[in-house]
Amino acid sequence: MKTFATKTLPEGYTLARTLDLRQTKNLILVNLFGLILLIISWIGFAGLANALHPGSMNFSFSSGNIGEALLSMLTLVIVVVVMLVVHEGFHGLCFWIYTKTRPLFAFKGFYAYAAAPNWYLPKGQYLVTGLAPLVGITVICVALMFVLPAWWMSPLVWMLVLNTSGACGDLWMVYYLLCSPSDVLARDKGDVLEFYVPVGKI
16 A cells, blocks of 8 residues: 555556546536535534624625725625635645655646646545645634634635635545545546556556
8 A cells, every 4th residue: 555645557447437627517516516516515503603602793885885895896806816825825835745756736627726737646645635735724714713703704614614615626536535435546636636656446
């Protein structure tokens, strides 16, 4: 069983499964899953914010507070940019730790990604890499909700919601990875993920 990342596919391994986000069907399914995660996470995190700071997530817009609406939109844009950078930064940091080489970062249409296209990562390392942004950002933001004032709740909730829904592809990958043999190797090309297993374990 491989316990470290390698640039050379071990002898006797063969391609077992490919998850390709370039395929329209896969992209639609992942985005639908992301929408479900967005709704569920909004209910949960907004509810937590209101429990900690009552009324902090109540919104009401009218012609008299256009300035407030524009400020909210600007805040949301900033949150999206920060979330993308931090989310992919978590992935990239894990790739760098495990491969000791600089990961590839890219943005394609509806999604951004960090990748290590020339490396094969064992199951444990790739699980950590895939879940790091979801776990890391959630822990940090929820902790901040307990110590920051009420006006921080909105950007923190949006960060949590967008990060959770944005992890739909990561969770999709984790599902298939958990269903794979313990000695599976993952090769992440960004928008294409390949799973390799020993011959006879497909």
